[in-house]
Amino acid sequence: MSGFKRRRLIQTAFAAAVLGASGLAAAPARMGGTLKAGLTGASAADRWDSRTHMGNFIGAAAIAVFDTLTEIAADGSLRGELATAWTASPDARIWDVTLRDGVRFHDGGAFGARDVLASLALHRDDASGARPLVDTIASAERLTDHRIRFTLASGNADFPWLLADPALLIYPADRIPEAMARGIGTGLYRVDSFEPGRRFVGRRVETHYKDGQAGWFERVEFLAMSDGAARVSALRSGQVDAIDRVAPARAARLQDAPGLRLQRVAGNQYYGFAMQTGAAPFDVLHIRQALKHAIDRQGILDKVLLGHGRIGADSPIGPLNSYDAGLAAPAYDPDRAAHHLRKAGLSGLTVALGVSDMAFDGAPEAAALFADSARPAGIDIVATHDSSGDYWRETWRQAPFRATAWSGRVTEDWMFSTALQHGAPWNDTQWGMAQSPRFQMLLAEARSELDSARRAGIYAEMQHILRDEGGLLIPVFADHLSAVSDRIATPGTLGTARALDNARLAERWWRA
Structure with a gap:
C-alpha cells in the first residue's frame, strides 16, 4: 500500500485493517534446515531487554524470539502481528486495539492485554530510545483480555505504525525479569542458547500462529562478526549463509561471485555527522551553516559509497517517506562557508570529529574527505578514530561532534519523535526548544493533523528548518548492502526499513 493510500485509509475510514494472521504469502517452500548469519553490532552488553537494543545482531535475534503488536511488511504496508485490528476515533486520539487470541509465550503462559500494558510501560524509562513514542499515550485501559483502549495526549494518525517499533517487544507481564533473562517471547523461535556479543541459536517452536506463512527454518544461528573482511570470508567459505x-x-x-548474490536495497538509511547544538561551538548557528557548506556530498557518495546511495540534505526524512520534501542539499561552497565563519566572528575554525567504522562503513574515509573539502574555507577538521568495540553504547553522543548513522523510520512522526524531539534519549544533536521552538511546536501539530495536504506542508517546513539550521550533517542516504548464499531463498521483495529484510530474515527466508 502506498503512503498516500495508507493515509487516505486512516483519514476517510478510521476503520483499522483486519489483516489476517500476518498477511504473508502462502508457503513458498518446505520447512527445515538451518540459517546461519554473520551479523554486526554485537556487544557483550546485549540482553533481551529491548530498552537497550542497538545493532543488527541483537535486533535480528530479538525479532526472531519476540513479537511486536504490528509489523512493517516488505512492501512498506502495515500488518498486524500480536494485534489483529485497530479502530480510531475521528480525531485519531482514541485507539481500540484487538489482540490475537490463542497466543502463548514460549514457557506456555497465555498472552493477553496485561502483557501489552506492562511491556509498553517499560519504555517510560529515560534510557529507552522508544520513550518518546510511549510518552504520547496518556492512558491505556484493558477492556477485555484481548482488547485495549489507548487514549493519546493528542491525535496521531500514525499510532499503529509506532507499535511496530522494534523496541516495543511484548513480554509476559508477571515475569518480565525472567523473560529478559531467558528470552521468553511469543516469536517463531525459542532461545536454544545465547552468548551476549558472540552467538545466538534459536529453534522453531512446534506450533505458532504464523504456521504456513513464515518461519521456515528449523534452526537459526547468528554469529557476531564485526570485521567486514571476516564476514565476507565466512560467507565465501560457507561458514555462514548471509551477512550484513x-x-x-x-x-x-x-555481486560477481559464484554461488552468492548481493542484496542492494534502497531505504531511508543515512550516514553522517551529528553536531550537538547545545555544545560549543555548534551552539552557534553560523558555525553549523559553515560546516553544511564545507562538506562535499557528491565526493562522499562517489568515493565512500561508490554510488550505492543518494545525496542527503541534512534532514532524516528519506526518499521512501510519504512526506519527503525533496530538499535541495546545501551546496558545497567554501567561500560561503568562510562567509558564515566571519558572521560568527571567526577567521578560522578547528574542530575534532570522532569517527569509527563501527558507526558506518567508510566513516574514517568520509571524515578525511570532509577535512579536505573544509580546508579551503579555513576549517580544520581533526578526525579522532575511536577504537571502542561498542561505539553506540560507549562513544556515540559522548562528544560534541561524532559520526552517526540511522536506518530511518517509515513515518515522519516516528523519525522526528525518536531522533529530534526535545529531550528524546536518542537525540544525538541535542536539538530542542532552545534551538528551534518552532520545530518542536510543528512536531506536535503535525502529529494530530489529519488533512494530508496540511500535514505535508508542516513536514516540509520542518525539513527546511533542519536543513538550514539543524545539527545533523547528512551528506548521503546509503543503500543497505547485504549478501546471501544461493543456499538461501528470499522473497522477491525485501523490506527497506532495516537491513536483511527488516531484520526478519529468520522469519521470511527459507532453504533453497
Whole structure:
C-alpha cells in the first residue's frame, strides 16, 4: 500500500485493517534446515531487554524470539502481528486495539492485554530510545483480555505504525525479569542458547500462529562478526549463509561471485555527522551553516559509497517517506562557508570529529574527505578514530561532534519523535526548544493533523528548518548492502526499513 493510500485509509475510514494472521504469502517452500548469519553490532552488553537494543545482531535475534503488536511488511504496508485490528476515533486520539487470541509465550503462559500494558510501560524509562513514542499515550485501559483502549495526549494518525517499533517487544507481564533473562517471547523461535556479543541459536517452536506463512527454518544461528573482511570470508567459505553491512568496495566482487548474490536495497538509511547544538561551538548557528557548506556530498557518495546511495540534505526524512520534501542539499561552497565563519566572528575554525567504522562503513574515509573539502574555507577538521568495540553504547553522543548513522523510520512522526524531539534519549544533536521552538511546536501539530495536504506542508517546513539550521550533517542516504548464499531463498521483495529484510530474515527466508 502506498503512503498516500495508507493515509487516505486512516483519514476517510478510521476503520483499522483486519489483516489476517500476518498477511504473508502462502508457503513458498518446505520447512527445515538451518540459517546461519554473520551479523554486526554485537556487544557483550546485549540482553533481551529491548530498552537497550542497538545493532543488527541483537535486533535480528530479538525479532526472531519476540513479537511486536504490528509489523512493517516488505512492501512498506502495515500488518498486524500480536494485534489483529485497530479502530480510531475521528480525531485519531482514541485507539481500540484487538489482540490475537490463542497466543502463548514460549514457557506456555497465555498472552493477553496485561502483557501489552506492562511491556509498553517499560519504555517510560529515560534510557529507552522508544520513550518518546510511549510518552504520547496518556492512558491505556484493558477492556477485555484481548482488547485495549489507548487514549493519546493528542491525535496521531500514525499510532499503529509506532507499535511496530522494534523496541516495543511484548513480554509476559508477571515475569518480565525472567523473560529478559531467558528470552521468553511469543516469536517463531525459542532461545536454544545465547552468548551476549558472540552467538545466538534459536529453534522453531512446534506450533505458532504464523504456521504456513513464515518461519521456515528449523534452526537459526547468528554469529557476531564485526570485521567486514571476516564476514565476507565466512560467507565465501560457507561458514555462514548471509551477512550484513557489505562495504561498498567489496560489493562488486560479491555481486560477481559464484554461488552468492548481493542484496542492494534502497531505504531511508543515512550516514553522517551529528553536531550537538547545545555544545560549543555548534551552539552557534553560523558555525553549523559553515560546516553544511564545507562538506562535499557528491565526493562522499562517489568515493565512500561508490554510488550505492543518494545525496542527503541534512534532514532524516528519506526518499521512501510519504512526506519527503525533496530538499535541495546545501551546496558545497567554501567561500560561503568562510562567509558564515566571519558572521560568527571567526577567521578560522578547528574542530575534532570522532569517527569509527563501527558507526558506518567508510566513516574514517568520509571524515578525511570532509577535512579536505573544509580546508579551503579555513576549517580544520581533526578526525579522532575511536577504537571502542561498542561505539553506540560507549562513544556515540559522548562528544560534541561524532559520526552517526540511522536506518530511518517509515513515518515522519516516528523519525522526528525518536531522533529530534526535545529531550528524546536518542537525540544525538541535542536539538530542542532552545534551538528551534518552532520545530518542536510543528512536531506536535503535525502529529494530530489529519488533512494530508496540511500535514505535508508542516513536514516540509520542518525539513527546511533542519536543513538550514539543524545539527545533523547528512551528506548521503546509503543503500543497505547485504549478501546471501544461493543456499538461501528470499522473497522477491525485501523490506527497506532495516537491513536483511527488516531484520526478519529468520522469519521470511527459507532453504533453497
